[in-house]
Amino acid sequence: MSEIEDPVDDLEVSRPKTWAAGVPAVAHAMQYSLGQTSPRRTALTLMAVNQVKGFDCPGCAWPEDKHRHKNEYCENGAKHVNDEATSRRVTREFFAEHSVADLDERSDYWLNQQGRLTEPMVKRPGGTHYEAIGWDDAFELMGDELNGLASPDEAMFYVSGRLNNEAAFLLQLFARAYGTNNLPDCSNMCHESSGAGLGQTLGIGKGSVQLDDIHHSDLIFVVGQNPGTNHPRMLTALEQTKKNGGRIIAVNPLPEAGLMRFKNPQTPRGVVGNGTKLADQFLQIRAGGDLALFQMLNRLLLESDDTTGDVLDHDYIATHTTGFDELSAHLRGVTWEQVLEATGLTRAEIEQVHEQVLASKSVIVCWAMGLTQHRHGVPTIREIVNFLMLRGNIGKPNAGVCPVRGHSNVQGDRTMGIWEQPPPWTETMEAEFGFSSPKAVGFDSVHGVHAMREGRAKVFVGVAGNFVRAMSDSAATEEALRGCSLTVQISTKLNRSHTVVGETALILPTLGRSDRDVQASGLQYVTVEDSMSCVHRSHGKLPPASKDLLSEVAIVCRLAQATLGEAPAIPWSEFEADYDTIRDRIGRVVPGFGDFNKRIKKPGGFTLPNPVNEHVYRTPSGKATFTANDFDWLEAPPGHLILQSLRSHDQWNTIPYAMNDRYRGIHNARRIVMVNPADLEELGLTDGGTVDIVSVWEDGSERRAEGFTLLGYPAARGSAAAYYPETNVLVPLESVAADSNTPTSKGIVVRFEPWDE
Ligand SMILES: Nc1nc2c(c(=O)[nH]1)N[C@H]1C(S)=C(S)[C@@H](COP(=O)(O)OP(=O)(O)OC[C@H]3O[C@@H](n4cnc5c(=O)[nH]c(N)nc54)[C@H](O)[C@@H]3O)O[C@H]1N2
Ligand SMILES: Nc1nc2c(c(=O)[nH]1)N[C@H]1C(S)=C(S)[C@@H](COP(=O)(O)OP(=O)(O)OC[C@H]3O[C@@H](n4cnc5c(=O)[nH]c(N)nc54)[C@H](O)[C@@H]3O)O[C@H]1N2
């Protein structure tokens, strides 16, 4: 195999694409896959993705269509599963050759390209290298460390949304039986603002629509989301909406290819034709302007209703809601002047949207990170709920809220109790397993970093993610982990979180979603919940990457035994031997999972009920709640822009798969920053120049990311964009969204300074 090298930026630019998916996408996926493994393994992997008896695509949380195509996967899902199915292996010889310090010098790309982890490894205090350790010794080491802490709250367990339901349920059970709610997760940096905004208004932090609703809605807003790259199968659903006569409005500072036009590779028209036009209207909004936009749309609805009396759904408002009068009074104070400045849109554009809303009997709003990762993400989502409620677009067919989740099981992990707060079913769990669960709220991701830096947390266990690169304030996060007595990563592939380590560090390699999982009772499957609350099975199909891997369930069970000993009330060995026994317990503890083992066998699984669709609102008042939200937007001082950090087409979260961003016409480079040419001119900067990005914060502090190439790009005026995780260093730990504590990765006030090489 050829030696992998750290990539060097050598920027080439082509015209951004105006359409997404189609045949070239399939070719690109095959190219990446064949670079990782053999044609046979590639074919085997792809054949099994998202089939009823195959495994759930780990690429994203978009639901599968009931009428599946034979090839129900997309370019990026295919790249993602083949990244896991790679034939490359990281062995003990590899670790003997490369010290931890040496690995820490390598790029994220290089680390990932080394292949699958194959056996448990330990870095001992004072040691320079990882060395092999047996599984039993690794668990004993962890158990001793955890039992030696002054309090269980000195340990934290970070979970990313790849983890399946069974392992997630057991992990939270272990953490709580051990005595802590310190269960930060990737949601804290992702859709936490959605959970908070929806919880406060509708009483449940999940979306309320199904695929069928998307297909048949009159009007769909896609706000702050880049589905062509991050949820490509959503484009098939939107194509269906269009076929059925629905309309689409895209709201984004960037003209993302996937929002404009879609060529479906699974239909003849997508292969040879121009594809389907998706967005009927594109609102090129200033970053952070969405709260202002929806406040004006809501004001316009009130005003139209003043004239005709039939614009608002007065029945819905009277029967199911509270807070309308306060909202109404508040919105009348919102002015055009404010809104046009905050959004960068024209009055005519916003009035045109209003007309489309009036013409639609059913409306859905979809969103992702472009809304949640702003300081005012939660009020923005609450304002969207106001918008939908005013016309009764909640709790009826083809209408509702659709936060589009990221990780394939991020929603399921939360349902299973991966949360820093005690889950709502704590008492049932306590009765089922005979222990008293902690009641104090634990650390979320941001609080966890503070706690580690202040010495209040000493043991960090990370499952299925890359915490060091996912969190904001890279320098602070690194310092936090280096200060721990023990850091443990339960992972499939090498990443930065294995090179930024505590005094002792463990790597525990595990089976991935595509690997076959055999336990004492035979072949196992796991379950996941998609973005639309559908719970279904996932069967690993491939021979495991190494004979020394344990499943995530097995790792949690053995860790629990090593720490807590065998307790009859929690039969860890039984759980490890047969996952049906875990599902039996989930069925008894978590609402909506009754008869789990039976219902999950149905092809396609089952959908958890969303009480909102029965007009049951679990808010303090028992009603859906209108909220009056303070007007807020992101103002940049003269000479500054608002920078967002986002994903390229060739990366999966913290891991770049290649150095390209094909739909945006960017090749061979990641340290670039996209800026509107008029902004470049106004700032006296040149396209192609190299600069440092300097972020400035309310407390007067500044941070610097060095050596980025300026790229003239059709971004909204005042709104720049650069890739995550290279720009995480710009966001201080303290900069978080109100009410959700989510790092403000999309709202960074920056200026550019000449790069001092
Ligand atoms: N291939 C691939 N798929 C993935 C992932 C991946 O990394 N790669 N990650 C997964 C995960 S965990 C997640 S959470 C999702 C993320 O899915 P997305 O949310 O689509 O991801 P981002 O790349 O962060 O894109 C944010 C989008 O919001 C827009 N935006 C930024 N600021 C604003 C704003 O203020 N207002 C508006 N209206 N728009 C704004 C950006 O221009 C961009 O189009 O994708 C999931 N799927
Ligand atoms: N600046 C900025 N920061 C962000 C974001 C942003 O938009 N901008 N987005 C945020 C968001 S939305 C998210 S979700 C987080 C993502 O943060 P994380 O979820 O923590 O990061 P990932 O990159 O998904 O983690 C990749 C690692 O997961 C491990 N892995 C993969 N599959 C498996 C598996 O099946 N089992 C196990 N045990 N391990 C596995 C591999 O070792 C791989 O290296 O980042 C957040 N950070």
Ligand SMILES: [Mo]
């Ligand atoms: Mo995410």
